[in-house]
Amino acid sequence: MAELTMHGHAAKPAWAPVGRPSDLSGAGAGRAFCQQVARLAVRSLHAELALYPKPGLVSLVDNGSHTDMDAATFMRSMFALRRYFLRIVAAGMQDASFHELKRLGIEAEARMLRATGGINTHRGAIFCRGLLCAAIGHCRAQGIALEPVNIQATLLANWGRELGAHSGDVHAHSHGVEARQRYAASGAREEGARGFPSVFGVGLPALRRALAAGRALREARIDALFALMAHISDTNVYHRGGSGGALAVRRQARAFIARGATAAPDWEARALASHRSFSAARLSPGGAADLLGAVCLLQSVCDGAP
Ligand SMILES: CC(C)(COP(=O)(O)OP(=O)(O)OC[C@H]1O[C@@H](n2cnc3c(N)ncnc32)[C@H](O[C@H]2O[C@H](COP(=O)(O)OP(=O)(O)OP(=O)(O)O)[C@@H](O)[C@H]2O)[C@@H]1O)[C@@H](O)C(=O)NCCC(=O)NCCS
């Protein structure tokens, strides 16, 4: 979205800078900004879903490792989250407390589960992208340039302390909790507590590098996904494949990257081979998929990408 290209405020936004939080309740510039970021957040959910091939993951082409959800399930979830993103950008603009963001996140999870008939499509996305939206809103309200480094710093400065202490009170028996207990694996909570270093320090740089090297957006997103798979501790992978599965995911992703990722002429065949082998083993890097979507959101907000 061209209007959101605001590196260091160099490009002119299509609306006046937001000065007053009261704009949010009316049809003013604040509301327009919230709507646009919410649209980009939903679009980032779609970008992640539409990307193919993604090892073991659901796309518009097939269901990968999943028997209980398909692209239609994700689309229903996506539409159910529109208002959440709008509200959480607005909350960030209005200096909301962590407690308020968490309340919005929990409410959004309930809406997602209603829309999908109880299937967890986007819990990780609700958490990570919700916090990013709040930080983007806060930056905007404070006149801080929408650059990745500022968004991450804003996230940590405003909600980092509570994120660090965010423990078992939401889902005491989640797959993430189980992975932590059984395998000492970190997951979404640890990512959040550190300001999503995998998004800012791994996924986004991989995507930008691929684009700078002249590759298309699709290839750049594949590179970002494999970079994330090689790097993160994905509790969804631990839940389905244990430590052996987690090791296999990292190894395959590293091998893909070592061969040049999407710069290699046969990258698509190798990504497809990973997709088939993950699907056969029921492995699903859902955490990496969520973080890839967050990368797509940041790229559209900070770089003005589609
Ligand atoms: C902090 C919470 C988000 C919860 O975290 P917790 O540690 O309790 O873990 P989970 O409940 O398991 O959910 C975490 C989801 O985050 C994704 N994820 C995994 N690893 C990482 C990672 N390293 N970094 C970032 N994100 C990660 C992952 O989401 C994807 O997996 C989903 C499928 O998961 P699951 O249902 O476990 O597995 P299935 O394969 O469906 O299992 P079967 O039943 O088929 O066997 C997939 O859809 C992706 O979304 C994890 O699921 C949370 O508790 C919390 O606080 N929430 C409310 C507050 C909130 O959102 N606030 C926002 C603003 S503060």
Ligand SMILES: Nc1ncnc2[nH]cnc12
């Ligand atoms: N495309 C996808 N397939 C499976 N799990 C996911 N979690 C987030 N995106 C996903």
